[in-house]
Amino acid sequence: MSTGAQLLDTTASPGDITRRELYFFNLYRCLEAVVYVGLVFSPFAVDWVRVSRPLLGQAASAVYLVVALALLVSTERLRSRLAGTISTSLLIDIVAASLVLIALTGHSLVPMMLLVNVGIAALLLPHRAYVFATAAALGVAVPYAYQLLSEPGRENNSVETIAVVVAYFIVAALLRYLGGHMRAAEDLAARRGVDLLNLEQINDLIIQRMKTGVLLVDRANHILRINESAWHLIGNPPPNQRELGSAAPELSRRLYHWRHTGKSDQTAVALAHDVPEVIPRFTRLAPNDDTNVLIFLDDTSLLSRRAEELTLSSLGRLSASIAHEIRNPLAAIRYSAQLLAESPELNAEDKRLVDIINNHCTRANDVVENILQLSRRERSRPETIDLNAWVLAFVEDYKQSNDLGQDQLRAVTHNRTLEAMVDPQHLQQVVWNLVQNALRYGRQPNQPARVSVVARLAVDKGPPLLEVIDRGPGIPPKVAAQIFEPFYTTHEYGTGLGLYLAKQMSEASQASLEYVPVAGGGACFRITLTPAGALLASRIAPQSA
Template sequence: MPIRQPDLVTPQHRELYFFALFRVLEAGILGIVAFTPLGQTMADIREPVLLKILTAGYFLGALFLLFTSREPDYGLRRQAAIGLLMDLLIWGAALLAMDGGESGLAMFMVFNIGAAALILTPAASFGFAATAGLILLGEYFFNRIMAHGEARTAAEATMFSVTYLGTALLCQQLRRQISASEALASRRGEELANLSELNELVIRRMRTGVLVVDGSHRIRLSNEAAWALLGSATHQSKDLLEISPDLQKALWDWRQGKFEAPKAMTFFEGGAEVLPRFVALSLTDKLFLIFLDDTRIYSGRAEELTLFTLGRLSASIAHEVRNPLAAISYSTQLLEESKDLKDTDRRLLEIIHSQCTRMNGIVQNILGLARQERSQTESLELVAFTQSFVRDYAESHPLETDVLNATDPGTRVFALVDSQQLHQVLTILVQNALTYGRKPGEPAKVTVSVRREPTNGNPIVEVIDRGPGIPTKVAEQIFTAFFTTSSHGTGLGLYIARQLCEANQSVLTYEPVPGTGSCFRIVMPSSQGLWEGLRPAIA
């Protein structure tokens, strides 16, 4: 029955196991000499009974040590020391029981001493080597005194003794080198494992999707971002063709050397546009790396870069554009006062004045974008503030037939907000409502209302119009910088309004009004200790 190699803890346990296995082989060879007629041809046995007893005991001891070598709890060096001591005692007694074959027995001890030296300490190794040498010298003198057969020479016994010491010394040096190599390998293994875990964590947390694909275009590894971009329904699929035929075709074309610019693709309805990039991980076309970049990240970075550039240019715009623009506008007003102007010239002056006003609004928006100062929050009573805002706006902006009013909920509503920034936000929202929130041929009707959130009591300010509303596709992008559907707009008004709200820990959202109309809602943090409910608002 074959002996199953156990699961060993360290390399030294493995060495001890094979050392014990070799000892069983030695006991078997000694058993052939002691119990079979073949042994008589190998050596003269002076004490056959003693040799048989020694052989039987040695075989049982070797089996016991082979069993215990599988158990790390029994002590590694203790087992090696007990086994080598048993070897020396048995082989020493066997030398006395036999006449001839001494050289073979002595050679066996060379291996045992060397194997034990790989496990034992230097002192123990040299001690056992010296003991083996003394056993040989003792056997030599015993045979000389007792005149048993032809005794070996003293030189032979001495050379074997020196060989034992040299073997112990050599194996000790080898043990040190092996231990150093094992320690280095262990450290390198730990570092490699840590780096592998770190790399896996970094790749898993990357916003860029990563796929590792083999030569047959089957997915071997992936990260969370990749599955999010590919769609949750594809988690169980490992074939790139099943996930996206377009991506599989793009990879195949890239492998064939068709170096076309990668095209953005969408993997499921409503998913983000993804830009794939391909990298070969080996020269044998075994593994390929696919990076899936979300185009929204590039768009966001481009937007940030654009806004940063605008911020740096805002000071130059103020001096280089705004001042000449004011001069043109003032000169136009002076020319309009002339009574000698023809109607066509007066019309041209009106166009110049309106365009100057539009350009001044663009400059104001850009400057407002660049001057996003830190908010100075205060406890503000919103009902009185909105009513005051409506009066001031109506006085500075002729409404003609348009209607702008503020509601009075009958309670005082306080909020923590910067009053100047809130005034700027309401100006943007009301101006947009009066401009775009009207039905064709009808005056605009805009209401600024104040109320509290029923669930948590947060103060809310709403600007509501009764216009045609905003299409769903357009509503998804109205807060994006530079997005506009008007040929006269800049696309910065609502973006600035949302930025100012976020600076005040407020949330600006668009809500469609049932029927027709639009509602822009500002939800602000409340000033719980300062508001009073169910009391008349101060106008």
């Protein structure tokens, strides 16, 4: 999993390539200056080198050597102004070569060495290649013309000079073409490198966020990579604990058995204390090569939850079909009961029976509506909301939509901004249901209900909370343990689906709904919300060394 990152680290970037080329260009200039110094200061004269102007040659070559060394030392600092640095340094090369050519009589070596300068400059700055070639041609032609004028009897080397000038333009053209392609290849490599790095980061992020635990183990049972889920499933070992045998002995034993028999033990096992049971799966990165092995840890609780979700989904669709079939005869029964209740010939006993029919039709219709709501529930669309403003608006809206009479409903907000990530429509349905239950059941005998909708932060700067609190008799512990189960109710006309639906909608918005007893009497239904901008998870597994 770290191969891509390692490959990118060992591949030179375009900036590194340019710095290296500029360094060798300056290094060659130093060599060139040393050759010039050797030509003009050497006591050993040769046939094809004669110093006609020693002072000029010595001064020019000495200054050129100092400048060349200064450019070599300043390579890193001059790299930020690449075009100006190359153009100026090449101009210095041409001037130095021209002065040395004037000082020397035999000069074929100097123009040939300058040919390399022109070629490197054209390679680094392809768009100025012909400018460099023209400047170099003038730098060679001017000393040649000067020597012809100052020494009329001197041997005519015009063919050699013309050949060198033509060579400058040929080399500039070739290296201009090569430099353009080289820069295009560098740009493409840089883009591909960025794409590979981004892809590697995305893949690594996906692996880190997977619910399935993933470990990469080498032949020596050393953990090379591990994602967050696997880190939790093996008991949160210390970051420096990289030996599988020490971090998860049972997993190491099963890996050893799989490597030697090729068979994997599919029984669930808890790899540490207070962690879910897992089913380990092993696979090689390459066929017939168990140098590195990938280990997948399937959380059995997740598998059970997925199976439960599939079962509930199927039951929801089945219940919705049944509910649709019930609504039509139920509507006919209710309508007939209403017509029967209007008959003047009914006695008191018959009217009581008709009332019973109407009440139970209403209850059955509520059950049908809740089942339909469960089956067609829309996907959660979380967004950031100001919880204080939302609670104030909700209480005001509820009071305008319902006649509370003597009952009390108030909003309690926090003294600072509370932002939460939640689906406002789901939250509206959940809190509306909780407030209705609190006003209906959360009251002392013969007293008005007192209900509060509270927005606050959990202790120690925890997540934002929304609570619906009443001052009623509370809920007995045995009942409280079952109130979120579907179809469980203690009221004669309750459906047992209201709190179940409220919990399901809360979880769909990455929130949790729980019942909390209130000291001194009363009930509190607490919704723990996701803070706005909070990360779903953090990458805590250490990288491989």
